[in-house]
Amino acid sequence: MGKDVIVACDFSSKEDTLRFLDKFQGSRKPFVKIGMELYYAAGNDIVKEIKARGHKIFLDLKLHDIPNTVKKAMKVLSDLDVDIVNVHAAGTKEMMKAALEGLTRADGTRPLLIAVTMLTSTDQKAMEEDLLIKEPIGEVVMHYAENARDAGLDGIVCSPLEARLVHDRCGDAFLTVTPGIRFPESAGDDQKRIMSPEKAKAEGCDYIVVGRPVTQAEDPVAAYERCIREFVD
Ligand code: C5P
Secondary structure (H helix, E strand, O other), X not given: OOOEEEEEOOOOOHHHHHHXXXXXXXXXXXXXXXXXXXXXXXXXXXXXXXXXXXXOEEEEEEEOOOHHHHHHHHHHHHHOXXXXXXXEHXXXXXXXXHHHHHHOOOOOOOOEEEEEOOOOOOOHHHHHHHHOOOOOXXXXXXXXXXXXXXXXXXXXXXXXXXXXXXXXXXXXXXXXXXXXXXXXOOOOOOOOOXXXXXXXXXXXXXXXXXXXXXXXXXXXXXXXXXXXXXXXX
């Protein structure tokens, strides 16, 4: 898998999601991100339906539990034939290794496995006061990234602003999957640390995750195709 644009399908029902994806008949089929809201609302049905329509899927469920439970859950997700899944790096290297084991099928194939480092909703203050982690947050993020690499994972979710540093620390082959993408002329919504698809490409991001700039666009197909032109072509 190379550079691609992943569309965050943050819808709350199967119907809304399929109505949105119907617009792409006749265009390139987007790589789709299914998050907790849609998965808990529509379950494996929506995963299978989107897969049957020929889309690649990033199932963004951010697993975090004891290693044995994560391993078994990953086996179930692997059988779903999705393309990317993720865990919290905070679950430890042992948990990440267990996740990889669970994901790996009898024939040796498996979906890509990436880690979430420190959530972007957690700032230095919350990290220090709630989690009792005193180091600078940037260092914690890089430490978690290195743990993920050492555990054998394929990459991490990070800000496009961190992609270059992650590649420097963890190697070019370690994938950076980056949300927080906006076209230069559009609003950032609740995203603060944003970057355009074109700039994300220049920064070496491997996958960009784009939600509202495509899903809420007047012409979602045109917005998606613009992302492809600026980031992939
Ligand atoms: O609509 P928008 O482009 O902001 O959507 C970005 C997607 O990436 C959402 O599904 C959001 O939950 C996810 N995400 C993020 N920031 C992170 C991790 C995930 O925006 N740090």
